[in-house]
Amino acid sequence: MTEIIRVLIAKPGLDGHDRGAKVVARALRDAGMEVIYTGLRQTPAMVAEAALQEDVDVVGLSILSGAHMALVPRIMEELQQRGLADLPVFLGGIIPRDDVAALQALGVSAVFGPGTESQTIISYIQNAVRGDPA
Amino acid sequence: MTRASRRHPDGAALATSALAGDRQATARLLTLVENGHSQGHIALAALYPRAGQAHVIGFTGSTGAGKSTLVSEVARELRSRGERVAIVAVDPTSPYSGGALLGDRLRMHDLVNDPGIFIRSMASRGHPGGMARATRDVITVLDALGVPVILVETVGAGQAQVEVARVAHTVVLVEAPGMGDDVQALKAGLMEIADIVVVNKADRPEARQTLQAIRSARLRGRFTEHERLGNAHPAADSITPGWLVPILETSALQHTGVADLVDAARAHREYLVSTTLWESLRADQAKADVEDWLDQKLRALAHERLGEARLMQQRPWCRTSSPS
Numbered sequence: 001m002t003e004i005i006r007v008l009i010a011k012p013g014l015d016g017h018d019r020g021a022k023v024v025a026r027a028l029r030d031a032g033m034e035v036i037y038t039g040l041r042q043t044p045a046m047v048a049e050a051a052l053q054e055d056v057d058v059v060g061l062s063i064l065s066g067a068h069m070a071l072v073p074r075i076m077e078e079l080q081q082r083g084l085a086d087l088p089v090f091l092g093g094i095i096p097r098d099d100v101a102a103l104q105a106l107g108v109s110a111v112f113g114p115g116t117e118s119q120t121i122i123s124y125i126q127n128a129v130r131g132d133p134a
Numbered sequence: 135m136t137r138a139s140r141r142h143p144d145g146a147a148l149a150t151s152a153l154a155g156d157r158q159a160t161a162r163l164l165t166l167v168e169n170g171h172s173q174g175h176i177a178l179a180a181l182y183p184r185a186g187q188a189h190v191i192g193f194t195g196s197t198g199a200g201k202s203t204l205v206s207e208v209a210r211e212l213r214s215r216g217e218r219v220a221i222v223a224v225d226p227t228s229p230y231s232g233g234a235l236l237g238d239r240l241r242m243h244d245l246v247n248d249p250g251i252f253i254r255s256m257a258s259r260g261h262p263g264g265m266a267r268a269t270r271d272v273i274t275v276l277d278a279l280g281v282p283v284i285l286v287e288t289v290g291a292g293q294a295q296v297e298v299a300r301v302a303h304t305v306v307l308v309e310a311p312g313m314g315d316d317v318q319a320l321k322a323g324l325m326e327i328a329d330i331v332v333v334n335k336a337d338r339p340e341a342r343q344t345l346q347a348i349r350s351a352r353l354r355g356r357f358t359e360h361e362r363l364g365n366a367h368p369a370a371d372s373i374t375p376g377w378l379v380p381i382l383e384t385s386a387l388q389h390t391g392v393a394d395l396v397d398a399a400r401a402h403r404e405y406l407v408s409t410t411l412w413e414s415l416r417a418d419q420a421k422a423d424v425e426d427w428l429d430q431k432l433r434a435l436a437h438e439r440l441g442e443a444r445l446m447q448q449r450p451w452c453r454t455s456s457p458s
């Protein structure tokens with residue numbers, strides 16, 4: 001029997017480049033995870049539906065557009081509607097310090113700024129999946 | 135479903151919920167069977183009697199031929215005909231890390247908001263025969279849940295192409311125009327496993343040349359051996375005796391030729407049913423299933439009973455002489 005960590009890396013919103021998301025996706029693959037990569041311009045419903053169908057253990061969102069405070073609540077709501085309220089969600093991108101607490105209150109379990117070491121994200125995911133408190 | 139119930143799944147309860155239309159239970163069940171989890175086996179045992187109705191269409195072909203885009207178009211066409219559809223997209227596992235990057239959903243965006251479509255990505259996970267086993271189990275679940283058409287995408291490299299033939303009723307080989315007469319699939323001998331050949335990207339001018347190359351290869355009989363040899367052909371489990379392979383053109387980008395492709399797949403299904411090949415295929419797959427299972431069991435048993443050292447003694451020439 002094999003249990004491999006499955007991660008959804010999604011890029012919601014309208015900003016047009018996904019270099020950062022791809023770098024993270026590859027790093028997670030190289031750490032032995034199965035990474036479902038959905039590409040650009042995902043609506044909140046598309047992110048939640050992909051998380052459901054793929055039965056992922058964790059969701060990573062990459063948001064560079066500054067629209068995180070608009071997008072994240074809608075994504076959390078779509079996840080909740082599908083019974084995925086306790087799925088760990090992490091966020092990567094350029095997130096002002098002041099927004100981090102608000103995002104955590106919405107249920108985001110970690111926020112990673114630009115230049116975060118891959119190993120930090122990998123360790124976070126491994127802990128989140130094992131169910132350790134973040 | 136809480137994290138705790140993810141850790142202690144109940145296969146029978148998940149099967150019941152999935153049958154009642156719970157998509158999360160379906161997704162969870164697919165993970166369990168893919169992982170070979172004992173609760174997955176319990177669910178499979180409960181679901182298996184309901185399976186056997188779905189038409190499984192495999193799509194294979196070289197990287198970038200447009201398989202995902204085409205599968206997405208085929209799904210859309212089937213939806214317009216009122217069918218529910220599931221898509222199983224298999225990508226290779228990295229042999230170095232055991233991880234995988236599963237990117238086929240990238241081309242299937244438009245389908246995500248349709249509750250009549252369920253898309254699932256899988257990694258090949260690299261065990262010989264393992265991809266076929268896991269894919270077949272995933273298909274069995276979707277089939278048992280009443281999904282009438284299941285589209286399976288695999289990359290046409292090496293073992294995967296043969297394995298897709300083992301899980302699908304109808305194998306669609308997707309080719310795209312390349313350079314001149316150099317048709318990838320002809321070189322790789324891939325035509326042998328196809329029930330339908332598609333030249334995708336027909337919007338590109340070079341497509342005509344590719345089509346010609348494939349047509350003339352057929353005239354030379356390079357991929358019609360099975361029509362002459364029938365069941366005696368060594369790959370007879372992956373091709374359809376007596377079926378004349380249609381060669382079609384599509385443009386997944388411009389939405390052309392897709393209805394013809396769906397019609398051809400339907401015709402192939404009817405051919406299988408009318409010749410009783412449909413049932414014998416299912417029997418063959420059940421047999422392959424048992425053999426895969428037996429291989430695994432015997433291997434595990436040999437390791438457990440004999441141990442590495444005594445196994446190595448059976449092959450003295452394999453023992454590496456110790457350095458010094």
Ligand SMILES: Nc1nc2c(ncn2[C@@H]2O[C@H](COP(=O)(O)OP(=O)(O)OP(=O)(O)O)[C@@H](O)[C@H]2O)c(=O)[nH]1
Pocket residue numbers: 195196197198199200201202203204238241289334335336337338384385386387388
């Ligand atoms: N011109 C043209 N381009 C196409 C067509 N179908 C797909 N493409 C393009 O071909 C590229 C590869 O398409 P995919 O659908 O990802 O191909 P694939 O065979 O699934 O690729 P892998 O899964 O990586 O093996 C994309 O850029 C598509 O937009 C077509 O009919 N015409």
Ligand SMILES: [Mg+2]
Pocket residue numbers: 201202203237238287
């Ligand atoms: Mg693809």
